[in-house]
Amino acid sequence: MKRPVRVLTVDDQELVRTALRAMLRRTDVEVVGEAADGARAVEAAYELRPDVVLMDVRMPGMTGVDATARIVRDWPHPEVPRPRVLVLTTFDLDEYVHAALRAGASGFLLKNTTPELLVEAIGVVAAGESMLAPTVTRRLIRTFSDLPPPLLSGGDPLDALTRRERDVAELVARGLSNARIAASLGLTEAGVKSTVNRILTRLGLENRVQIAILVLAAERPGEATEATETT
Incomplete structure (x- = not known):
């Protein structure tokens, strides 16, 4: 029998946590647990070792963005996979989106999302993939397709990848799941997962969302492929 996804909910409003x-x-x-602020979220994540942390952004004391960075980058249990962070917030602001993704969040949803989409997103990020609210995806595309490459000095950072790794990275940026990437490139899902992990290591990234951002940023204006949220 499949094990349920274990989730830690983080929100400063008790009513939201209860709902x-x-x-x-x-x-x-x-x-498996709840937290009302960022500091307690970090403690609870380290203690409970959930699969996914459902994280609010605005909270007293340590913000959800800072808590995300602590959980992702300072994970103290090397024998246990670190939790994936799915941001769930009322505030559809670019500054929060960009900060959360830079901190290592694997997804960003708004609190007006449907229960069905939220449950789907939890499963998606628990599986190591990414989920963004459609409005967030569209704005990220507009933001990065307007930037001339290379974004970083010294050339295109994607040049560090092999041709196969670059193919996979480009399909990640289009929002394809591992299964769909495997079907598109004639690979196994395990092979795609391994390739994604190599891309993260080579480029010093935290998750698939950051791969997508880097690919979009490296493309020339007008060439950015319309990505969709992972399904």
């Missing part, structure tokens, strides 16, 4: 717990109880997601 999330009640809603997720009816799914195959298990809420």
Whole structure:
């Protein structure tokens, strides 16, 4: 029997945490803990070792962005995979989106999303992929397709990749899941997952969202492919 995805919910409003717990109880997601601020979120993540942290952004004390960075970059249990962070916020602002993704978040959704999409997103990020609200995806495309490459001095950072790795990175930027990438390139899902991990290591990135951002930033204006949220 498939193990439920273990989730830590983080929000400074008790009403929101209660509603999330009640809603997720009816799914195959298990809420293993709650936190009302960023500092406690980090402590709870280290202690409970969830699969996914459902993270608010604006909270008293340590913000959700700072907590995300701490969880992702300072994970103290090398024998256990670090949690994936899915940001869930009311504030659809570019500054929060960019900060959360730079901090290592694997997804960004708004609190007006449907319960079905939220559950899907939790499963997607738990599997190591990414999920963005459609409005966020569209704005990221507009932002980065307007920038001339290379974004970084010294040339295109994607030149560090092999041809196969670059092919995979470009399909990640289009929002394709591992299964769809495998079908497109004639690979196995395990092979795609291994390739994605090599890309992350070579480029010093944290997750698939950052791969997509780098690919979009490296493309010339007008050439950016319209990405969609992972399905």
